[in-house]
Amino acid sequence: MTEPFIRNHHYNFIRQQTEHLQKATATVTDAKVLEAVRYGAEAKVIDLFSSATSSQRELLGEISSLKAAGDFQKYLQALSPYLAPFPQVTxxxxxxxxxxxxxxxxxxxxxxxxxxxxxxxxxxxxxxxxxxxxxxxxxxxxxxxxxxxxxxxxxxxxxxxxxxxxxxxxxxxxxxxxxxxxxxxxxxxxxxxxxxxxxxxxxxxxxxxxxxxxxxxx
Incomplete structure (x- = not known):
């Protein structure tokens, strides 16, 4: 299993891209424009992690395949196990x-x-x-x-x-x-x-x- 590697600010960025793609999916009718939005979101998310492994890139890249309304929330939920917490301090x-x-x-x-x-x-x-x-x-x-x-x-x-x-x-x-x-x-x-x-x-x-x-x- 991939170790946690997504920090809070990364997750916020991914969530923003997911919301942007969801909005585009619901409003954009031009297939080519929508495809550009999909792969643009994927590229931006993966670019956050310069040293990502192939399995991590595959996990993050799932964003470009999201279509149905429920897919977007499932994608974000699937990332939860990989969130790297802030170091706990006393x-x-x-x-x-x-x-x-x-x-x-x-x-x-x-x-x-x-x-x-x-x-x-x-x-x-x-x-x-x-x-x-x-x-x-x-x-x-x-x-x-x-x-x-x-x-x-x-x-x-x-x-x-x-x-x-x-x-x-x-x-x-x-x-x-x-x-x-x-x-x-x-x-x-x-x-x-x-x-x-x-x-x-x-x-x-x-x-x-x-x-x-x-x-x-x-």
Missing amino acids: EKQVKKLFPKNKKLKVPDLTVIDYQAVTYLGWVDIATNKLFIVYPLNGEIRGIEGRFTIAPKKNICSLCHGHGEVALFTAISKTRSVHTSPDYYKAIGNYICTNSHECNKRITDVKALERLIQEITGA
């Missing part, structure tokens, strides 16, 4: 990532669906900070920053969805060799106020990983 491990926050309140980690998580994110109302935990290059890392609710909806820099956001600001540890010890660089990004919803939409981790690298200097 409260002690999380607190160790933020040593300066002695009274850090960590969310209940036992109720989290780790298969539906790309990053762990929560707001500490007492300090008005957003905390993010993410496995970068095989190592669990944590970042924190001020969390200021935006007056109107905007685009989230992580999931690119439009909705309720807040301005996340943090000080970057990245600096060039010749800068003054007093130099600091503030980084600001609009991020979803609801990390759960953000995790449901995120389809690419490049922006998230870049943010973590900029803040931690990793």
